Amino acid sequence: MLKGYIDEVFVSLQGEGIFMGTPMVFARFGGCNVGCLYCDTPRARDRTSQFIIDTGTPKAVANPVTDSALFVELKQPLEKYKYLAVTGGEPLEQPAFLHLLLERLQDVHCKVLLESSGFYPDELGEVIEYLDVVSVDLKTPSFTGKPFNADLHWRFLDKALEKAAYCKIIVMNNTTQDEIKEAAQFIAGTAPDIPLVLQPSFDETRPPSNQQILYLMETAAALSDYIEDVRVIPQLHRYMGIK
Numbered sequence: 392m393l394k395g396y397i398d399e400v401f402v403s404l405q406g407e408g409i410f411m412g413t414p415m416v417f418a419r420f421g422g423c424n425v426g427c428l429y430c431d432t433p434r435a436r437d438r439t440s441q442f443i444i445d446t447g448t449p450k451a452v453a454n455p456v457t458d459s460a461l462f463v464e465l466k467q468p469l470e471k472y473k474y475l476a477v478t479g480g481e482p483l484e485q486p487a488f489l490h491l492l493l494e495r496l497q498d499v500h501c502k503v504l505l506e507s508s509g510f511y512p513d514e515l516g517e518v519i520e521y522l523d524v525v526s527v528d529l530k531t532p533s534f535t536g537k538p539f540n541a542d543l544h545w546r547f548l549d550k551a552l553e554k555a556a557y558c559k560i561i562v563m564n565n566t567t568q569d570e571i572k573e574a575a576q577f578i579a580g581t582a583p584d585i586p587l588v589l590q591p592s593f594d595e596t597r598p599p600s601n602q603q604i605l606y607l608m609e610t611a612a613a614l615s616d617y618i619e620d621v622r623v624i625p626q627l628h629r630y631m632g633i634k
């Protein structure tokens with residue numbers, strides 16, 4: 392038995408990526424050391440002393456939690472919704488705990504989507520056998536403040552492609568065409584047939600503007616010369632005002 396840090400557990404519609412609109416149970420892991428300049432889940436960067444489980448009647452649970460206790464909480468909602476989204480934070484910063492949890496969940500026969508920063512290839516290798524889909528963030532320099540890490544992302548994507556995978560680039564107002572092209576050329580050179588999602592950033596008060604959506608449409612059209620499946624998908628849950 393192991394203990395891990397969780398930020399929250401809840402049920403909602405998947406609001407991002409190619410499975411947008413699918414009802415899922417979310418296990419948001421607590422803690423992330425990637426240090427992006429922009430982060431839409433800043434609370435989940437830290438490991439906290441407790442977290443909320445809201446799959447019916449909300450309740451607070453102490454951190455760190457055991458994999459067996461978390462399994463008990465996830466089992467019932469997963470028998471109903473049959474899809475687990477493991478998100479963060481960065482779940483792969485707790486690979487042994489995640490491994491044990493997913494091993495236990497084999498009995499529930501649910502699908503598992505892992506959402507990751509794409510920076511932990513070795514840790515992905517520890518859990519890939521239990522995953523159905525991997526959502527791989529490609530972090531641009533304006534997002535991280537550092538050069539695009541093609542080597543690390545390549546090793547991660549190579550491992551993710553043992554299962555189904557898609558890539559996601561979060562596009563902010565200061566993200567340049569050159570950055571998007573650099574990341575897209577990386578996909579073209581590694582896995583040109585996997586979906587690439589351009590996701591406009593969305594702060595608490597301002598959804599992406601029509602101008603930003605139009606810009607992304609034109610960008611997607613240009614990228615489609617060398618990537619088969621490029622989509623512009625904003626965050627559904629933000630529009631709906633749900634988690």
Ligand code: SF4
Pocket residue numbers: 423424425426427429430431432433435436479480481508
């Ligand atoms: S990897 Fe995700 S959780 Fe971690 S800092 Fe970056 S955006 Fe935030």
